[in-house]
Amino acid sequence: NAGVTQTPKFQVLKTGQSMTLQCAQDMNHNSMYWYRQDPGMGLRLIYYSASEGTTDKGEVPNGYNVSRLNKREFSLRLESAAPSQTSVYFCASSEGRQAIEPQHFGDGTRLSIL
Amino acid sequence: AQSVTQLGSHVSVSEGALVLLRCNYSSSVPPYLFWYVQYPNQGLQLLLKYTSAATLVKGINGFEAEFKKSETSFHLTKPSAHMSDAAEYFCAVTVDTGRRALTFGSGTRLQVQP
Numbered sequence: 001n002a003g004v005t006q007t008p009k010f011q012v013l014k015t016g017q018s019m020t021l022q023c024a025q026d027m028n029h030n031s032m033y034w035y036r037q038d039p040g041m042g043l044r045l046i047y048y049s050a051s052e053g054t055t056d057k058g059e060v061p062n063g064y065n066v067s068r069l070n071k072r073e074f075s076l077r078l079e080s081a082a083p084s085q086t087s088v089y090f091c092a093s094s095e096g097r098q099a100i101e102p103q104h105f106g107d108g109t110r111l112s113i114l
Numbered sequence: 115a116q117s118v119t120q121l122g123s124h125v126s127v128s129e130g131a132l133v134l135l136r137c138n139y140s141s142s143v144p145p146y147l148f149w150y151v152q153y154p155n156q157g158l159q160l161l162l163k164y165t166s167a168a169t170l171v172k173g174i175n176g177f178e179a180e181f182k183k184s185e186t187s188f189h190l191t192k193p194s195a196h197m198s199d200a201a202e203y204f205c206a207v208t209v210d211t212g213r214r215a216l217t218f219g220s221g222t223r224l225q226v227q228p
Binding site: 004033040041042043044045048058059090092099100102103105106107108 | 156219
């Protein structure tokens, strides 16, 4: 089982460039999440989607946009990348719509903004 | 708002020794608590979760955690460390079934010495 698949695994951007991080899950999960992980700060929620067609802001949404394309896919877009967005980005999914349910994570996208 | 504090960003133990990773939470209502593990270059995996059914929670790979309301703690333990336990461990909290976001601690990196 693939679980949660993130592409690309690594990316280097220049300041001001745009890009979209892709995430797909094959577990028929309802909820999907985007986190960023920075050293010494744990994971911080950027956006989440409780169902197809709905998205909500998390703790650190500024500078990002998301799209829940269908039940399987949840993309994260950086419109104008900034060095402060250098981070490891994780996509996750869970079966239901409540945070008490286990979340399944992808392997991450390591993004560097020069 | 809820929060978790993980005491000790790095913990080193000898193989076969007790593992104790500390997590304290802050919440004005009964919390739901989780431990996740992250192996190098991978996403997070759920180790165990507390959802009020029992104060002692057993997880995968021989780990367990005990919820202590009087101490606002949810420490993770394993009686005998194995080399394969070397990873980063995250404590996380959410406070009610309607909330869709987890709040993660900053993580504790466990090193196991041969």
